[in-house]
Amino acid sequence: MTDTFVIVGGDAAGMAAASKARREDSDLEIVVFEKGEWVSYGACGLPYYVKGEIQSLEALVSVTPQEFREERDIDLRTGHEVVAIDPDERTVTAESDDGDVVQPYDHLLLATGAESVVPPIGGVDLEGVYTLGSMSDGKELREYVARARSDESFQQPDRGPACRYLEDCTGPVAVVGGGYIGIEMAEALAANDFEVHLFQRGDRVLKGFSEATSEAVAAHLRDQDVTLYLGSEVRELAGSGASDDSEGRSPSSNRTQSDDAGEVGAVVTETERVPVDMVLLGTGVRPRTALAENAGLEIGPTGAIATDAYRETSAPDVYAAGDCAEATHVVTGEPTYAPLALTANRHGRAVGQTVTGTPSEGGGVAGTAAVKAFDVEAARTGIIDPDEARKAGFDPVSETITAKSRAGYYPEGGDVTVTLTADRDSGRVLGASLVSEYGEGAVHRSHAVVGALEAGATVFELENYDLAYAPPFNTTWDPVLVAAKVLGGELR
Amino acid sequence: MTDTFVIVGGDAAGMAAASKARREDSDLEIVVFEKGEWVSYGACGLPYYVKGEIQSLEALVSVTPQEFREERDIDLRTGHEVVAIDPDERTVTAESDDGDVVQPYDHLLLATGAESVVPPIGGVDLEGVYTLGSMSDGKELREYVARARSDESFQQPDRGPACRYLEDCTGPVAVVGGGYIGIEMAEALAANDFEVHLFQRGDRVLKGFSEATSEAVAAHLRDQDVTLYLGSEVRELAGSGASDDSEGRSPSSNRTQSDDAGEVGAVVTETERVPVDMVLLGTGVRPRTALAENAGLEIGPTGAIATDAYRETSAPDVYAAGDCAEATHVVTGEPTYAPLALTANRHGRAVGQTVTGTPSEGGGVAGTAAVKAFDVEAARTGIIDPDEARKAGFDPVSETITAKSRAGYYPEGGDVTVTLTADRDSGRVLGASLVSEYGEGAVHRSHAVVGALEAGATVFELENYDLAYAPPFNTTWDPVLVAAKVLGGELR
Numbered sequence: 010m011t012d013t014f015v016i017v018g019g020d021a022a023g024m025a026a027a028s029k030a031r032r033e034d035s036d037l038e039i040v041v042f043e044k045g046e047w048v049s050y051g052a053c054g055l056p057y058y059v060k061g062e063i064q065s066l067e068a069l070v071s072v073t074p075q076e077f078r079e080e081r082d083i084d085l086r087t088g089h090e091v092v093a094i095d096p097d098e099r100t101v102t103a104e105s106d107d108g109d110v111v112q113p114y115d116h117l118l119l120a121t122g123a124e125s126v127v128p129p130i131g132g133v134d135l136e137g138v139y140t141l142g143s144m145s146d147g148k149e150l151r152e153y154v155a156r157a158r159s160d161e162s163f164q165q166p167d168r169g170p171a172c173r174y175l176e177d178c179t180g181p182v183a184v185v186g187g188g189y190i191g192i193e194m195a196e197a198l199a200a201n202d203f204e205v206h207l208f209q210r211g212d213r214v215l216k217g218f219s220e221a222t223s224e225a226v227a228a229h230l231r232d233q234d235v236t237l238y239l240g241s242e243v244r245e246l247a248g249s250g251a252s253d254d255s256e257g258r259s260p261s262s263n264r265t266q267s268d269d270a271g272e273v274g275a276v277v278t279e280t281e282r283v284p285v286d287m288v289l290l291g292t293g294v295r296p297r298t299a300l301a302e303n304a305g306l307e308i309g310p311t312g313a314i315a316t317d318a319y320r321e322t323s324a325p326d327v328y329a330a331g332d333c334a335e336a337t338h339v340v341t342g343e344p345t346y347a348p349l350a351l352t353a354n355r356h357g358r359a360v361g362q363t364v365t366g367t368p369s370e371g372g373g374v375a376g377t378a379a380v381k382a383f384d385v386e387a388a389r390t391g392i393i394d395p396d397e398a399r400k401a402g403f404d405p406v407s408e409t410i411t412a413k414s415r416a417g418y419y420p421e422g423g424d425v426t427v428t429l430t431a432d433r434d435s436g437r438v439l440g441a442s443l444v445s446e447y448g449e450g451a452v453h454r455s456h457a458v459v460g461a462l463e464a465g466a467t468v469f470e471l472e473n474y475d476l477a478y479a480p481p482f483n484t485t486w487d488p489v490l491v492a493a494k495v496l497g498g499e500l501r
Numbered sequence: 502m503t504d505t506f507v508i509v510g511g512d513a514a515g516m517a518a519a520s521k522a523r524r525e526d527s528d529l530e531i532v533v534f535e536k537g538e539w540v541s542y543g544a545c546g547l548p549y550y551v552k553g554e555i556q557s558l559e560a561l562v563s564v565t566p567q568e569f570r571e572e573r574d575i576d577l578r579t580g581h582e583v584v585a586i587d588p589d590e591r592t593v594t595a596e597s598d599d600g601d602v603v604q605p606y607d608h609l610l611l612a613t614g615a616e617s618v619v620p621p622i623g624g625v626d627l628e629g630v631y632t633l634g635s636m637s638d639g640k641e642l643r644e645y646v647a648r649a650r651s652d653e654s655f656q657q658p659d660r661g662p663a664c665r666y667l668e669d670c671t672g673p674v675a676v677v678g679g680g681y682i683g684i685e686m687a688e689a690l691a692a693n694d695f696e697v698h699l700f701q702r703g704d705r706v707l708k709g710f711s712e713a714t715s716e717a718v719a720a721h722l723r724d725q726d727v728t729l730y731l732g733s734e735v736r737e738l739a740g741s742g743a744s745d746d747s748e749g750r751s752p753s754s755n756r757t758q759s760d761d762a763g764e765v766g767a768v769v770t771e772t773e774r775v776p777v778d779m780v781l782l783g784t785g786v787r788p789r790t791a792l793a794e795n796a797g798l799e800i801g802p803t804g805a806i807a808t809d810a811y812r813e814t815s816a817p818d819v820y821a822a823g824d825c826a827e828a829t830h831v832v833t834g835e836p837t838y839a840p841l842a843l844t845a846n847r848h849g850r851a852v853g854q855t856v857t858g859t860p861s862e863g864g865g866v867a868g869t870a871a872v873k874a875f876d877v878e879a880a881r882t883g884i885i886d887p888d889e890a891r892k893a894g895f896d897p898v899s900e901t902i903t904a905k906s907r908a909g910y911y912p913e914g915g916d917v918t919v920t921l922t923a924d925r926d927s928g929r930v931l932g933a934s935l936v937s938e939y940g941e942g943a944v945h946r947s948h949a950v951v952g953a954l955e956a957g958a959t960v961f962e963l964e965n966y967d968l969a970y971a972p973p974f975n976t977t978w979d980p981v982l983v984a985a986k987v988l989g990g991e992l993r
Contacts, residue, residue: 021977054910054972068910189971339967350977351970367993372965379969388969418546418560452974453945456966456981460952463966473864474948474955475831477871477880478843479681480546482944485513485842489948501859 011036014364015101015114017091017300019043020050021350022331022357023120024072027083029361037365039083040112042103044090047144048074053350055147056190059154060197066144086110094119094304096324116326116364119301119314120357123294123332123348128185132246137273137287141190142294153287154201180204182287183276185243187214191291192226192382195235198289199383205235206283208276212240217378218389219428219442221409226444229385241278246288249274294348296333309335311346318370319363320356328363330356330371339373339462340391340439341401347374375440375462379452386447388455391440391462393430398440404433408496412488414449416480423449427492429458429468436467436500441492450482457489468497503528506856507593507606509583509792511535512542513842514823514849515612516564519575521853529857531575532604534595536582539636540566545842547639548682551646552689558636578602586611586796588816608818608856611793611806612849615786615824615840620677624738629765630780633682645779646693672696674779675768677735679706683783684718684874687727690781691875697727698775700768704732709870710881711920711934713901718936721877733770738780741766786840788825801827803838810862812852820855822848822863831865831954832883832931833893839866867932867954871944878939880947883932883954885922890932896925900988904980906941908972915941919984921950921960928959928992933984942974949981960989 014030016023019041027039041048051069058066077083086103089110093102094117101117103110125140127133139150157179180203184191187209199205207214207230213223214230214237230237248271276283296313307323309315314329316322318337322329331353338345352374359371377390392398398405407430415422423446430439441458445451461471472493478485486494506522508515511533519531533540543561550558569575578595581602585594586609593609595602617632619625631642649671672695676683679701691697699706699722705715706722706729719729740763768775788805799815801807806821808814810829814821823845830837844866851863869882884890890897899922907914915938922931933950937943953963964985970977978986 051908051910051972051977053970053977054908057911057972062912063910071909349970351967351982354977355965370965372962372967375967377967377969379971379974381971381973386974390967390969416543416546417563418543418555419549420554447973448940450942450945452969452971453942454948455969456946456949456979457952459966459968460949460956460958463962464952464956464958466952466956470864470955473847473862474951475843475864475867475869475882476951477869477882477944477947478545478841479871479873479944480543480549481873481939482871482878485543485545485846487948490843 011038012115013038013040013113014116014118015112016041016118016120017101018120018122018331019048019085019087020052020120020122020331021353023118024049024077025354025357026118026120026330026361027077028081029358030365031081031083033362033365033367041083041085042089042091042101043085043087045143046087048077048085048087050144051350052142055141056193056197058147059141059150059194060200061154066148069144091300094300094327096304096327099326117328118357118360119322119327119329119333120331121297121300121333123296125290126293126295127290128243128292130243130245132248132273133290135246135248135271135273138246138290139288140290141194150289154198157203157286158201180287181206181283181285182289183208183283183285184289184291185276186291186293188291188293189378189380192230192380194289194291195230196381196383199233199235206238206276206285207235208238208241208243208278210242214239215380215387217376217393218387219393219407219409221426221428222387222389222442222444225426226382226385226387229383233383238278238281241281243276243278245277246273247275247277247282248272294332296346296348298333301329301333309344311335311344313346315344319368320360320371328360330360336374339375343401345374345376347376349378375459377455377459379455381447384447385444386451387442387444388452389440389442390455390459391430391438393428393440393442398430403439405430405439406433406496406499408492408499410488410492410495412491413484414445414488415482416484419480425449425451425454425488427488429492429496431468431496431500433500436469436497438462438466438468438471454487454489457487468493468500472497503530504607505530505532505605506608506610507604508533508610508612509593510612510614510823511540511577511579512544512612512614512823513845515610516541516569517846517849518610518612518822518853519569520573521850522857523573523575525854525857525859533575533577534581534583534593535577535579537635538579540569540577540579542636543842544634547633548685548689550639551633551642551686552692553646558640561636583792586792586819588796588819591818609820610849610852611814611819611821611825612823613789613792613825615788617782618785618787619782620735620784622735622737624740624765625782627738627740627763627765629778630738630782632782633686634786642781646690649695649778650693672779673698673775673777674781675700675775675777676781676783677768678783678785680783680785681870681872684722684872686781686783687722688873688875691725691727698730698768698777699727700730700733700735700770702734706731707872707879709868709885710879711885711899711901713918713920714879714881714934714936717918718874718877718879721875725875730770730773733773735768735770737769738765739767739769739774740764786824788838788840790825793821793825801836803827803836805838807836811855811860812848812863820852822852828866831867835893837866837868839868841870867951869947869951871947873939876939877936878943879934879936880944881932881934882947882951883922883930885920885932885934890922895931897922897931898925898988898991900984900991902980902984902987904983905976906937906980907974908976911972917941917943917946917980919980921984921988923960923988923992925992928961928989930954930958930960930963946979946981949979960985960992964989
């Protein structure tokens with residue numbers, strides 16, 4: 010009798026596991042339960058779909074359900090929501106329109122993903138308040154953009170003059186949250202001529218990056234006519250008060266009661282009331298752990314499902330991978346929660362390998378992330394925050410340098426600003442944050458620092474890395490090496 | 502009494518050593534002998550000067566002689582050629598127009614660089630035959646371009662239609678050698694509307710790169726109307742036979758005798774005689790070792806000056822760094838010769854640190870190199886050649902993959918082709934070669950592989966590197982990771 014590998018959740022981690030398991034074992038029974046209709050989609054592409062640069066949601070799907078079923082022989086059951094796991098009986102129970110299914114498993118992978126956090130404030134249920142976590146969220150947002158532009162079939166927009174200079178600009182709209190999603194959506198909305206107001210609770214955008222990166226990105230957002238409200242916690246989303254009143258935008262009313270049945274009309278902070286037509290909540294995600302918790306599985310210190318190095322949970326033969334699960338930080342060796350696409354793919358794939366007989370760890374995570382903000386690109390990896398570093402037992406020292414992206418005499422190019430952090434005593438590289446114009450390589454240059462982090466290298470080793478050089482690509486010392494030299498000098 | 506640090510050669514290695522030594526020790530006497538007039542210049546920028554993208558040779562100079570003398574208190578003596586070293590007496594003898602100088606030293610650095618190799622064939626002394634190793638070479642070539650274009654003050658050219666479609670194209674010209682210099686000069690000349698013929702002795706261009714990279718670059722060169730002659734050893738450069746005869750270009754004559762007093766008129770291979778007006782020899786460089794040899798210093802197996810990990814030669818307190826010296830290969834641990842700018846800078850700087858009391862190794866070299874060829878970029882690092890790998894005791898396995906440079910659904914982007922090589926038994930990454938359109942990140946992505954090489958990582962470790970991902974920068978698995986996955990699969 011062949012084993013059965015059951016997977017809960019049909020996105021990155023789940024389908025990577027299913028595909029890898031099938032490649033390794035053509036006999037294995039592979040059953041995937043997905044509560045929605047979409048599988049294996051690139052949620053990271055949703056902002057570009059809303060922006061109008063991608064013309065169909067289908068384009069974000071890397072492998073279709075039909076291909077999984079027919080070409081990869083995977084028993085993919087969309088529209089099936091798993092509602093219970095019984096680790097003792099080794100079964101899961103799934104609900105669908107066709108009734109309940111009790112499915113036995115030999116190996117089980119929980120790949121339930123993450124969900125958008127909705128802040129506990131009034132007005133979040135008003136019409137015109139959106140999140141961007143799922144394909145249907147993306148669809149709704151794009152429909153909103155098309156409606157607001159009175160252009161139901163809009164194609165990729167030309168980025169025209171900033172909205173504030175247009176007679177017929179649309180919006181204003183609010184983005185709440187200055188993380189990746191918030192910034193990518195600010196770009197998507199501004200490109201469609203919306204007047205964009207971005208609210209950030211903390212005192213800088215991209216708080217996981219260095220201050221230098223945050224400042225460079227904030228300055229660029231302002232250049233692109235995004236109005237930034239930093240250190241501005243949103244207290245409430247207020248209703249328009251008159252959803253059929255064209256004056257509804259004006260801050261004429263002192264109402265602080267939101268009208269959950271109406272349309273959103275303003276963002277209210279401690280000091281301001283900013284009239285808006287739409288609100289995008291980009292206030293983070295949290296792991297979907299209810300199913301695991303109800304089954305008695307251990308939840309880790311980060312709030313995500315606890316796993317060992319092979320992504321096995323506290324229940325034997327039950328694995329968890331992707332945005333619902335913890336991972337191990339390459340710098341600290343401690344559990345961390347980094348809900349990003351590559352980790353989900355890598356750990357899903359490793360589980361697929363493990364359950365087919367080749368135990369695979371799938372590697373740690375360095376919290377590496379990249380973002381494009383209009384014409385700027387930024388990346389971060391490892392530990393940059395001094396408090397986080399100290400909590401992990403390090404004595405962090407950081408240096409920030411700005412260097413040319415290509416040889417100084419080369420006719421094109423710009424600046425790259427690199428913040429590099431190391432431990433004072435050991436010299437070990439802890440993390441980095443980089444920012445440059447889009448195309449000038451901040452993101453790909455971060456690959457060098459990831460290499461150093463994965464190896465546990467010191468800043469003295471990093472400064473001697475034999476990185477590629479030619480005038481069209483960098484100065485003789487790549488900006489990463491310049492940062493390592495300066496930080497190394499500080500530590501010597 | 503303060504020590505005296507004497508440096509022979511005022512380019513990258515020499516001036517990096519001088520500058521670092523001064524920063525570390527404000528009392529040290531630092532004397533630099535440079536036989537020419539130029540110091541601290543970016544020879545790597547010369548092709549772009551000839552191309553016309555850089556308007557003055559001075560732009561290639563990072564620090565002027567005056568700045569070295571006045572701001573860094575370095576006794577820089579241009580126009581001084583060191584003709585002898587006496588390691589027992591600890592002196593060097595330099596000749597200049599003002600007579601000979603005998604200069605005692607406590608520490609000596611040989612940074613004599615490399616010289617262009619001129620192949621042992623007839624006709625290399627004809628007028629119109631150039632190399633590109635020095636600033637004066639660059640000046641002569643640019644003057645040639647300006648003359649040929651009848652445009653003495655030419656500025657950056659517009660890249661117009663290819664020469665073969667023009668009535669008034671200039672040339673034809675030949676580039677002998679398909680390495681970096683040859684390819685960069687093919688671009689520089691083609692951009693100036695020359696009809697370019699490139700002769701390569703071996704069967705592919707960029708022989709230090711992978712075959713896949715060579716083929717991609719060759720195809721692109723052909724797209725740019727460069728005529729490639731692969732596997733074509735040049736036997737002779739023939740004179741025009743009639744330097745004042747406008748028919749001189751035609752291959753009507755069967756002369757095989759070159760006329761050293763005349764102008765070059767044709768490139769002769771075993772099978773062809775290609776009429777040309779100019780020849781650029783890009784046939785490699787060799788270390789300038791005569792001074793070291795005459796002083797009895799050990800020359801290593803590569804033909805360059807032998808050094809230990811601190812760049813100290815066989816004579817105590819005599820160091821050698823840069824294009825005249827050996828380095829240690831990070832993969833093999835064996836001596837290697839990699840005459841490139843970063844190594845020169847790094848090792849010069851390390852010597853400056855060592856002689857001021859902080860012994861510094863300056864790191865190994867991985868043979869990392871980058872090149873732009875028209876609208877394509879390529880990088881290589883480590884060991885790719887199977888014979889070279891086997892000679893170093895490895896059992897090399899390579900895989901070549903092509904992946905998207907950005908998310909498949911992202912509106913821009915191209916392909917990145919990665920060749921990755923690892924040792925079969927240990928899985929250790931040995932090297933890589935990458936190629937993409939210019940701007941699609943082949944070069945900066947190679948940083949990840951350099952990190953793996955420096956760490957001695959396996960391909961199984963590399964495939965788990967937590968590299969930055971977002972749709973505008975890569976697919977979820979960066980092409981480097983895709984290559985690692987495929988090669989890892991092959992090795993498992």
